[in-house]
Amino acid sequence: MSSKGNVNINHALSGVKVLDFTQIGAGPLIGMQLGDMGAEVIKVESPGGDIGRKLGPPWQEGESVVSMSFNRNKRSLSIDLKKPEGVVLVKRMAARVDIVLESFRPGVMDKLGVGFAALQAINPGLIFGSVSAYGQTGPWRDKAGVDGIVQAVSGLMSNIGDANSPPMKVLVPAVDMVTGFISTSAVLAALRARDATGQGQHLDFSLYNSALMLQLSAVTSYLSSGELPLRTGTAAPYSAPNEAYPTKDGWIMIAAYHDDRWLALCDLLQKPALATHPDFATIPKRVANRDALMKELTVLLSHKTSFEWQELFEAADIICGPIADYNMVMQSPQLAHNGVIVDTHSSVAGLVRMPGFAAGDRDAQSRVRYGPPALGEHSCEVLTEFGLSQDEIDVLLACGAVIQRA
Numbered sequence: 026m027s028s029k030g031n032v033n034i035n036h037a038l039s040g041v042k043v044l045d046f047t048q049i050g051a052g053p054l055i056g057m058q059l060g061d062m063g064a065e066v067i068k069v070e071s072p073g074g075d076i077g078r079k080l081g082p083p084w085q086e087g088e089s090v091v092s093m094s095f096n097r098n099k100r101s102l103s104i105d106l107k108k109p110e111g112v113v114l115v116k117r118m119a120a121r122v123d124i125v126l127e128s129f130r131p132g133v134m135d136k137l138g139v140g141f142a143a144l145q146a147i148n149p150g151l152i153f154g155s156v157s158a159y160g161q162t163g164p165w166r167d168k169a170g171v172d173g174i175v176q177a178v179s180g181l182m183s184n185i186g187d188a189n190s191p192p193m194k195v196l197v198p199a200v201d202m203v204t205g206f207i208s209t210s211a212v213l214a215a216l217r218a219r220d221a222t223g224q225g226q227h228l229d230f231s232l233y234n235s236a237l238m239l240q241l242s243a244v245t246s247y248l249s250s251g252e253l254p255l256r257t258g259t260a261a262p263y264s265a266p267n268e269a270y271p272t273k274d275g276w277i278m279i280a281a282y283h284d285d286r287w288l289a290l291c292d293l294l295q296k297p298a299l300a301t302h303p304d305f306a307t308i309p310k311r312v313a314n315r316d317a318l319m320k321e322l323t324v325l326l327s328h329k330t331s332f333e334w335q336e337l338f339e340a341a342d343i344i345c346g347p348i349a350d351y352n353m354v355m356q357s358p359q360l361a362h363n364g365v366i367v368d369t370h371s372s373v374a375g376l377v378r379m380p381g382f383a384a385g386d387r388d389a390q391s392r393v394r395y396g397p398p399a400l401g402e403h404s405c406e407v408l409t410e411f412g413l414s415q416d417e418i419d420v421l422l423a424c425g426a427v428i429q430r431a
Contacts, residue, residue, distance in 0.1 A: 033385060033386060034062060034382075034384060034385035034386075035061060035062060035063055035382065035385060035392040036062075036063040037062045037063055038059060038062040038063040038064040039063040039064075040065075041059070041063070041064040041065065041123045041124065041216070042064070042065050042067070042121065042122040042123050042124070043056060043059055043060075043064050043065065043066040043067065043122060043123065043124040043125075043126065044067050044069050044115070044118060044119065044122050044124070044125045044126070045066050045067065045068050045069060045099065045126045046069045046125070046126060046127040046128070046129070046134075047126050047127060047128040047156055048075045048076050048077055048128055049075070049076060049077040049080070049092075049095075049128070049171070049201070050077065050095055050172060050198050050201030050202070050205070051128070051156050051172075051200075051201040051202075051204035051205045051208070051230070051232060051235075052126055052127070052128040052154075052156040052205070052208075052230075053068075053075070053077065053092075053095035053096055053205075054095050054201065054202065054204075054205025054206070054209075055126055055154065055156070055205050055208045055209050055212065055230075056068065056096075056099060056126055057095055057096060057097055057098060057099065057205075058205065058206075058209045058382065059124070059209065059212065060097070060098030060099050060394075060395070061097075061098055061381070061382035061392050062382070064123075064124075066098060066099040066100070067099070067100055067101075067102050067118075067122075067403075067407055068096060068099040068100065068101045068102065068398060069102050069103075069104055069115070070101055070102070070103050070104075070400055070401070071103070071104070071105060071106065072103055072105050072401075072425070072428050074103075074400040075092060075096075075400075077089065077091065077092040077095065078092045078400065080092060085371075085374040085375070085377065086371075086373055086374045086375060087373065087374075088371060088373050088374040088397070088399070090374075090377070092397070093369075093371060093374065093377050093379075093397035094379050094397075096397040096398065097367075097369045097379070097393055097395065097396060097397050098392070098393060098394055098395050099395060099397075099398055100395055100398055100402065100403035100406070100407055101398035101399065101400055101401055101402045101403055101404070101430075102401070102403060102404045102407045102408070102427070103400055103401030103404055103427060103428035103429070103430075104426065104427055104428075105425055105426050105427075105428070106137050106139065108424065108425060108426040110420075110421055110424055110426035111421075111426040111427070112137060112138045112139060114408075114421065114426060114427070115139045115144075116138075116139065116143070116144065116147055117411070118411050119139070119144040119147055119148055119151065120147045120148050121148075121411060121412075122148070122151070123150070123151070123152060123216070123219075124151070124152045124153075124154065124212060124216075125144060125151060125152070125153045125154070126154045126156070127153075127154070127155055127156070128155070128156040128157065130157065130167060130169065131155070131157055131160075131161045131162075131166045131167065132167075134155075141153040141155075141227040145225060145227075148225070149223070149224060149225060150219055150223055150224065150225045151225040152212060152215045152216065152219065152225045152226060152228065153225065153226070153227045153228065154208060154211075154212055154227075154228040154230055155227065155228065155229055155230060156204065156208065156230045156231075156232075157170075157229075157230070157231055157232070158170025158171070158174070158175060158231065158232050158233060159231050159232070159233045160229055160231035160233065160234065161227075161229045161231075162229075165233075170232060170233070171232075172198040172199070172200045172201045172232065173194055175200045175232040175233055175236050176194050176195060176199070176200055176236065177192070177194075178233070179200070179233055179236035179237055179240070180237075180240065180243075180244070181195070181199075181200070181236055181239065181240060182194055183253075183256075184240070184243060184254045184256060185256070186256050186258065187256050187257065187258035188255070188256050190256070199239065200232050200235060200236045200239065201232070203235045203236070203238065203239045204230060204231075204232050204235035204236075207230070207235050207238060208228070208230040208235075211228050211230070212228065215228060242263075243262075246262075246263075257315070259278065260315060261280075261282075262312070263312065264280075264282035264308055264311075264312065265282055265308065265311035265312045265315050265318060266279050266280075266281050266282060266287075266290070266311065266318060266319075266322060267279070267280045267281075267282045268315075268319070269348055270319070270322055270323055270326045271323060271326065271327065272326055272327065272329060272330055272331045272334055273327060273328060273329055273330045273331075273333075274330040274331060275330070275331045275347060275348060276331065276347070276348040277326070277331045277334050277335065277345055277346070277347050277348065278345060278346050278347075278348060279322075279338070279343065279344070279345045280344040280345070281343050281344065281345075282308055282311065286342065286343050286344065287300060287305075287311075288300050289341045289342065289343055290338075290341075290343055292341075293337060293338070293341050293343070294322075294325050296321075296325065299321060304317060304318075305318055331347040331348075332347065335347060364381075365380050365381055365383060366378055366379070366380060366381070367379060367380070367381035367392065367393050368393070369393050369396040369397060370396040371396045371397050371398075371399065372396070372398075372399055372402060373399045374397070377396065377397060381393065399430050400428075400430060401427075401428040401429055401430040402430045404427050404428060404429040404430070405418055405422075405429050408421070408427065
């Protein structure tokens with residue numbers, strides 16, 4: 026409980042049970058966020074494991090750091106769905122859970138006998154979330170796709186970089202991430218709807234739709250104007266100055282496009298004539314003459330360091346920030362204050378540090394109940410909690426339907 030007597034957000038989903046069959050990024054992120062909010066999340070993996078476990082470098086004691094970053098606050102249960110005993114087990118467990126998440130190609134769960142229709146017949150209140158590249162229906166439903174491919178086909182890569190650079194990918198798996206965030210919101214809404222109706226539902230989560238949502242302002246602008254976006258590097262296409270500028274020792278991002286801040290910037294730089302110059306007097310004018318403005322400001326900003334400019338700009342209420350690498354980020358006093366970097370513990374990899382759940386109070390450490398699990402680490406423990414006897418578990422282990430990590 027918090028000091029005000031409210032339930033902390035990291036306990037909000039206590040009692041909610043999740044079977045998470047997803048792999049790699051988007052789906053595991055949904056499960057991890059539900060776990061961060063208190064849900065009991067069981068990561069169900071084939072004997073070969075989530076294919077995300079093979080992504081790297083980096084590796085930590087042989088474990089994929091990329092995979093571990095998406096899988097805290099879960100326990101791992103390894104089931105072979107190619108064995109009939111495994112299918113029977115999933116159905117038995119589905120009767121006692123609230124949410125099932127999966128990221129197979131559309132129709133695969135149905136072929137295995139554990140799709141939405143089969144499990145809803147057992148549990149009418151079940152919320153069943155399917156993550157795929159392009160959705161459960163439509164001409165592209167059977168196409169495979171991953172973050173980078175969807176960045177390409179959704180138009181995102183065509184808009185990154187500058188006019189002279191080749192197409193560029195967002196380095197982090199941005200489409201996976203936004204799919205996970207949007208989908209988690211939908212799962213929470215479905216839980217609320219079930220509270221009112223008692224009925225579950227099948228939720229269709231596609232990387233493609235999420236990638237378009239990520240580009241909301243750009244796609245809406247295109248639909249309004251019919252004009253393809255210009256590739257403007259660090260610059261916002263709808264305002265200026267709102268981009269990165271070189272300094273004496275690096276780069277600084279400046280957002281001084283509102284009139285008051287534009288005037289303050291010109292005053293601080295002792296260039297009042299810039300403020301009233303007909304090419305720069307309004308936001309549309311500054312956007313249209315961005316290259317000329319960039320040349321003017323680059324000369325003016327080149328004689329001080331990024332930190333020196335930051336101090337001056339912030340004193341004048343001009344929004345700015347240095348272009349920081351991760352070494353600089355980890356030294357940030359705000360990062361230390363927020364407590365967003367959490368310590369998790371893997372039984373194989375040891376200490377694994379990562380950004381924790383970003384919402385709620387500062388006590389982020391308390392949000393980590395389970396570190397990223399090893400494959401099949403908790404199989405017997407989980408099955409016992411689901412009411413299986415030791416004899417039943419022994420049979421499943423003997424026939425290979427369940428794998429328990431030694």
